[in-house]
Amino acid sequence: MAQILSPLPGTFYRSASPDQPPFKADGDDVAVGDVIGLIEVMKSFHEVKSDVAGKNVQFVTDNEEPVMAGAVLADLS
Amino acid sequence: MIRKLLVANRGEIAVRIIRAARDLGIATVAVHSEADRDSLHVQLADEAVNIGPPAAKKSYLSVSAILKAASDTGADAVHPGYGFLAENADFADAVVADGLTWVGPSGAAIRLMGDKVSARIAADKAGVPVVPGSMGRVASIIEARDILKETGFPVMIKAAAGGGGRGIRIANDQTEFEAAFPQAAAEALAAFGDGGLYMEKVIGQAxxxxxxxxxxxxxxxxxxxxxxxxxxxxxxxxxxxxxxxxxxxxxxxxxxxxxxxxxxxxxxxxxxxxxxxxxxxxxxxxxxxxxxxxxxxxxxxxxxxxxxxxxxxxxxxxxxxxxxxxxxxxxxxxxxxxxxxxxxxxxxxxxxxxxxxxxxxxxxxxxxxxxxxxxxxxxxxxxxxxxxxxxxxxxxxxxxxxxxxxxxxxxxxxxxxxxxxxxxxxxxxxxxxxxxxxxxxxxxxxxxxxxxxxxx
Known part of the structure; x- marks a missing residue:
């Protein structure tokens, strides 16, 4: 089982803006390089790109939740 | 006279305000998010209240959490610092409605000067030079041609409902202007549901x-x-x-x-x-x-x-x-x-x-x-x-x-x-x-x- 980790500390967002659908829904497949969310660090936004591929993504960090660098954002099977 | 001041902010400005208050013999209340427990403003204030989670909208932007902290600590005044709720007229009004002293201009003054059009009109009325342009929405291309006499070229055409640099066009001469003005109106209507336009002279290097x-x-x-x-x-x-x-x-x-x-x-x-x-x-x-x-x-x-x-x-x-x-x-x-x-x-x-x-x-x-x-x-x-x-x-x-x-x-x-x-x-x-x-x-x-x- 692979995991997607947060590269930065900050606030995790699952979509580009509140009125947009999430980048990935639970159950989606993920390819290397897919954007799976954003991390807001000191008012600037950074895309989180997966460096692993897998199926059936399950997010363990909620939208708008604070995270530390290295925290698990999602599991892949 | 203020006796006990709640500082509705964090970081260096919260420290700055606490210092000024203590220089005047005023007691201080810090508010902080869960992420700011160990911050210097919490250590320097006489009292500190945890007002919520790290996300600013659940803590430093929460009017109810801040007003509750003021009431719980018996603060009689609120200083908003800069950023967060500092230019929020509704917050200023809510502080006053709770019987507290608001350290800043009235909610009405914040509203008047916070709105670009009403601020521009107030400045013009006070004899303060404003950037040449329309004093609000331009009703028609006929009125727009009149405004060009004041602005000259290049001129900026801005969607009234735009903002943050969106919905802006620049015309460098009359021909460009005649084409751009109707296009800008149509675009603004499509993008913002409001075809209203402002015009403003472009100031090159300033x-x-x-x-x-x-x-x-x-x-x-x-x-x-x-x-x-x-x-x-x-x-x-x-x-x-x-x-x-x-x-x-x-x-x-x-x-x-x-x-x-x-x-x-x-x-x-x-x-x-x-x-x-x-x-x-x-x-x-x-x-x-x-x-x-x-x-x-x-x-x-x-x-x-x-x-x-x-x-x-x-x-x-x-x-x-x-x-x-x-x-x-x-x-x-x-x-x-x-x-x-x-x-x-x-x-x-x-x-x-x-x-x-x-x-x-x-x-x-x-x-x-x-x-x-x-x-x-x-x-x-x-x-x-x-x-x-x-x-x-x-x-x-x-x-x-x-x-x-x-x-x-x-x-x-x-x-x-x-x-x-x-x-x-x-x-x-x-x-x-x-x-x-x-x-x-x-x-x-x-x-x-x-x-x-x-x-x-």
Whole structure:
């Protein structure tokens, strides 16, 4: 089982803006390089790109939740 | 008289406000998010209240949590600082409705000056030059052609419902204008559901110059101007007082216009009136008013000797303005630089971290406004400002030399900071000559990125 980790500390967002659908829904497949969310660090936004591929993504960090660098954002099977 | 002040902010400005309150014998209440438990403002205040989770909208932007903290601690006044709720008229009204003293202008004044169109009309009525253009929505292309006589070319056509740079077109001559105006109206209708347009003259190269004012609701004074043209992405990074670009006559005219506007809106507290100054045409134009204390207020304090934050507290406490205009004098020159947790060698990427070592600058004419201490972990949830280094000297040249000296004494380990940027700027011939405008720094950064690594 692979995991997607947060590269930065900050606030995790699952979509580009509140009125947009999430980048990935639970159950989606993920390819290397897919954007799976954003991390807001000191008012600037950074895309989180997966460096692993897998199926059936399950997010363990909620939208708008604070995270530390290295925290698990999602599991892949 | 204020007895117990709640500081509705965090970071260096919360520390600054607590210091001013304690200088006046006022007790202080800090509020903080869960991420700011260990912050300096919490340690310095007499009392501290946890108002919620790290996300600002659940803590520092929560009106109900802040008002509850005030009620629970028996605070009788609220200072909003800058950012967060500082220019939120509804918050100002809610504080007053709870029977507390609001340290700032009334909700009505915040609303009036916070709306671009009503502020522009108020400035024009007070005889303050505004950027030539429409005084609100342009009804038709016939009216638009009339406005062109005042603006000339190039002219900016802006969607009334736009913002943040969206819905803007620039026409360089009549032919372009005749094509662009109907297109802009159609586009604005499609994009924003509102086809309303404004027009404004395009000011090419200009300086950002702003005037500090203090008012008591009846009378206002100015505390001269600040020059804030060194900006990156519209964020000021280096501010000075006074401006090196103004003649004494123009300075007097500029500052008098700011006082007229402040008195016209019965302004109470500290405020800043921002202008564009076109060097080539030797003309200034009102752009907006900030109805709060500003980040760069210390440069004004250094040249005038007035404690602006203490003045805000005394005015809010009911004192009539005790300073006469003729007693406000410029002494020497001051410069402030913003030390942000950003890596200038990597496109100013944010760089939160734990402060492993801290050496502060000192000596004559040096002030360091900050919330840092050794061992402090800078949280990633808020803005990147770590410290403001302010220097004061007899002349601008001596102030720049002193800035270099103070920067070289400063060590902030554990985070990357913008210190290398300021060392490079202080050594730059254009900066030393004061020859820059609001878009100068971005071009300089493109050309000098190799000078921004900490090891040079």
């Amino acid at each position: 300086r950002h110059i702003e005037v500090q004012i203090l008012g008591d609701g009846a009378r206002a004074i100015h505390c001269y101007e600040r020059e804030c043209s060194l900006q990156r992405r519209r964020q000021k990074v280096w501010e000075e007082a006074p401006s090196m670009a103004l003649s004494p006559a123009l300075r007097a005219e500029l500052c008098a216009s700011a006082v007229r506007l402040a008195e016209a809106v019965n302004y109470s507290g500290a405020g800043t009136i921002e202008y564009l100054y076109d060097d080539a045409a030797d003309r200034f134009y009102f752009i907006e008013m900030n109805t709060r204390i500003q980040v760069e207020h210390p440069v004004t304090e250094m040249i005038t000797g007035i404690d602006l934050v203490a003045a805000m507290l005394r005015i809010a406490g009911g004192e009539a303005l005790w300073i006469k205009q003729q007693d406000v004098q410029i002494r020497g020159h001051a410069i402030e630089v913003r030390l942000n947790a950003e890596d200038p060698a990597k496109g100013f990427a944010p760089f939160p971290g734990t402060i492993s070592d801290l050496r502060l600058p000192g000596g004559p004419g040096v002030r360091f406004d900050s919330m840092l201490y050794a061992g402090y972990t800078v949280p990633p949830f808020y803005d990147s400002l770590l410290a403001k280094l302010i220097v004061h000297a007899d002349s601008r040249e001596a102030a720049i030399t002193r800035l270099t000296r103070a920067l070289s004494e400063t060590r902030i380990e554990g985070c990357k900071t913008t210190k290398p940027l300021f060392l490079a700027l202080a050594a730059d011939a254009s900066v030393r000559a004061g020859a820059f405008h609001t878009r100068w720094l971005e071009g300089w950064l493109d050309a000098n990125s190799d000078r921004l690594s900490p090891d040079t």
